[in-house]
Structures are given as structure tokens and as C-alpha cells.
Amino acid sequence: MANEGKRCYCCCVQDMRMQIGKEELIIFKKGQVYLCMIRTGDMEVSFYKIYGEEFSLSCSEAEFKEYFQLVKHAQSYEKS
Numbered sequence: 715m716a717n718e719g720k721r722c723y724c725c726c727v728q729d730m731r732m733q734i735g736k737e738e739l740i741i742f743k744k745g746q747v748y749l750c751m752i753r754t755g756d757m758e759v760s761f762y763k764i765y766g767e768e769f770s771l772s773c774s775e776a777e778f779k780e781y782f783q784l785v786k787h788a789q790s791y792e793k794s
Contacts (some may be wrong), residue, residue: 719753724764724782730771741769749787 730742742748742764747758750764764771 719751719763721749721751723747723785724750724778725785726781727783728781730781740769740783742766748782750782
């Protein structure tokens with residue numbers, strides 16, 4: 715199933731940038747809360763999918779921990 719996994723929220727801990735030609739875009743902003751999904755693979759390895767405004771990102775647990783932190787209560791972050 716495409717949407718199988720644990721749905722949660724994560725907070726970006728540092729800007730994630732992407733270079734397109736000469737232009738550099740911030741695709742995930744530091745301090746912003748995003749919807750994410752955690753999927754566990756066949757060998758108990760977790761994969762993460764983060765849903766941004768324009769982009770979505772699939773990454774491993776190590777990559778996730780470099781840029782994001784899980785949030786228990788997203789509502790408190792969304793209001794700030």
C-alpha cells in the first residue's frame with residue numbers, strides 16, 4: 715500500500731536547500747512543522763516521507779535525523 719505507515723509531524727532543524735541552475739531554493743525551512751510518514755521495511759529499517767508545500771522527500775532514518783525531529787504535538791508548533 716502506498717500510504718501504509720505511521721503518520722506524524724516533524725520539525726525541520728536546519729534549512730534544506732536545493733540548487734536549480736543558478737537559483738538556490740529552500741525546500742524545507744528551519745523551525746517549520748511538516749506532516750511525515752514513517753514506514754518500516756522488510757528488515758525493520760525505517761524510511762521517512764516528509765510532505766512540504768511544494769516538495770515531498772523520501773529519506774532514510776540517518777538522513778531524517780540530520781534535518782528533522784519528530785514532534786508529538788504539532789498544534790503548538792503550527793501556531794508559532
